[in-house]
Amino acid sequence: MNEIPAALGLAPDQVEDLLLTAGRAPSLHNSQPWRFRVTPQAIELHADRDRALPVIDPAGREQRIACGAALFNLRLALHGRDIRPTVTILPDPARPDLVATIRNGGHKVATPEQREQLRAVPRRRTNRHPFTDAQLIPAELNALRRAALDEGAWLHIVDRREQRDELQDLAARAHRLQMDDPAFRAELDRWTATAPGRTDGVPAAAGGPLPTPQRRWVVREFHRGSGSERATADFEEEPVIAVLTAHLTGDRADVQVGQALERVLLTATVEGLAVSFLSQVVEVPRTREELRRLVGGSRPPQAVLRIGRGWPVTATPRRPVADLVRPEPRPAPTDRSVGAR
Numbered sequence: 001m002n003e004i005p006a007a008l009g010l011a012p013d014q015v016e017d018l019l020l021t022a023g024r025a026p027s028l029h030n031s032q033p034w035r036f037r038v039t040p041q042a043i044e045l046h047a048d049r050d051r052a053l054p055v056i057d058p059a060g061r062e063q064r065i066a067c068g069a070a071l072f073n074l075r076l077a078l079h080g081r082d083i084r085p086t087v088t089i090l091p092d093p094a095r096p097d098l099v100a101t102i103r104n105g106g107h108k109v110a111t112p113e114q115r116e117q118l119r120a121v122p123r124r125r126t127n128r129h130p131f132t133d134a135q136l137i138p139a140e141l142n143a144l145r146r147a148a149l150d151e152g153a154w155l156h157i158v159d160r161r162e163q164r165d166e167l168q169d170l171a172a173r174a175h176r177l178q179m180d181d182p183a184f185r186a187e188l189d190r191w192t193a194t195a196p197g198r199t200d201g202v203p204a205a206a207g208g209p210l211p212t213p214q215r216r217w218v219v220r221e222f223h224r225g226s227g228s229e230r231a232t233a234d235f236e237e238e239p240v241i242a243v244l245t246a247h248l249t250g251d252r253a254d255v256q257v258g259q260a261l262e263r264v265l266l267t268a269t270v271e272g273l274a275v276s277f278l279s280q281v282v283e284v285p286r287t288r289e290e291l292r293r294l295v296g297g298s299r300p301p302q303a304v305l306r307i308g309r310g311w312p313v314t315a316t317p318r319r320p321v322a323d324l325v326r327p328e329p330r331p332a333p334t335d336r337s338v339g340a341r
């Protein structure tokens with residue numbers, strides 16, 4: 001069992017609480033691809049190479065987004081203790097897996113908004129089920145847009161019907177391309193329809209029903225290994241589809257967009273809204289480029305969200321906190337050291 005040390009002026013159980021909150025972030029296939037190194041003065045957030053998904057995410061972009069989401073939760077957890085987090089994001093050429101370093105920046109009372117978002121962390125879920133047909137009101141859309149802006153990102157709401165139809169076609173095309181690839185299917189099967197008791201991956205119960213052909217919002221196939229027939233259901237006619245883009249580009253932008261993503265998701269939770277992802281479109285390079293043109297952006301889109309009003313869904317599992325502070329993997333032996341043995 002890995003011990004959790006004191007850090008940033010907090011006792012070990014308080015540090016454990018911070019990491020528990022960070023670990024509740026969303027991640028592709030619930031891979032929870034992060035690792036923390038805790039020292040008295042700093043908490044380092046690293047991308048865990050052993051939890052990368054090289055087929056679906058060859059450049060590690062979605063891994064950095066997930067780490068950015070965990071970073072946002074960690075920041076919120078520190079605010080919850082009236083500590084101002086001081087954050088340094090990438091890069092450290094000597095340590096390419098280091099995503100961010102978080103330090104204690106002094107006393108600062110949390111805002112009511114920060115406390116509300118922190119309380120929403122355990123309630124936030126990805127909801128792959130049909131939503132109601134009730135429309136979102138402008139104040140809700142504005143709150144979501146502002147959440148992205150406050151973290152240096154832009155949330156584009158796809159509100160024209162033709163654009164939404166086109167996006168739906170792009171998602172369906174990207175989905176088919178991915179499912180035609182045996183390596184993609186093998187990776188999906190390793191992480192989904194996971195056995196009871198596993199602390200990562202997406203259990204079949206968290207996958208939504210299959211949309212009927214008339215309302216064909218693509219929902220990723222999380223049931224393949226479960227052996228059970230997947231039910232079909234009518235999805236809402238006009239979901240709100242939102243495309244998230246960072247102001248920057250490169251690895252830092254991915255971490256930034258991850259923070260913005262989590263802020264948008266927690267804002268949605270506070271507003272009582274449900275959200276799911278349509279990442280296929282941004283995972284397949286060709287459809288990602290077409291989407292960029294569709295929404296008229298100069299930066300590549302980073303995440304696509306479906307937002308509406310849903311019904312409660314169950315939580316996915318998380319790894320125990322002690323597993324998140326696992327020591328760094330030992331460096332792979334060099335050719336010379338292998339030869340010298």
Ligand SMILES: Cc1cc2nc3c(=O)[nH]c(=O)nc-3n(C[C@H](O)[C@H](O)[C@H](O)COP(=O)(O)O)c2cc1C
Pocket residue numbers: 024025026027028029030031062063065066069124125126127128201202219220276277278279280315316
């Ligand atoms: C970058 C990123 C991409 C994701 N893409 C998808 C997706 O395409 N389809 C989907 O159903 N869920 C997607 N998810 C949601 C994860 O599957 C989900 O966060 C994970 O299973 C944990 O469940 P939770 O969000 O309910 O805590 C994505 C999450 C992240 C962070």
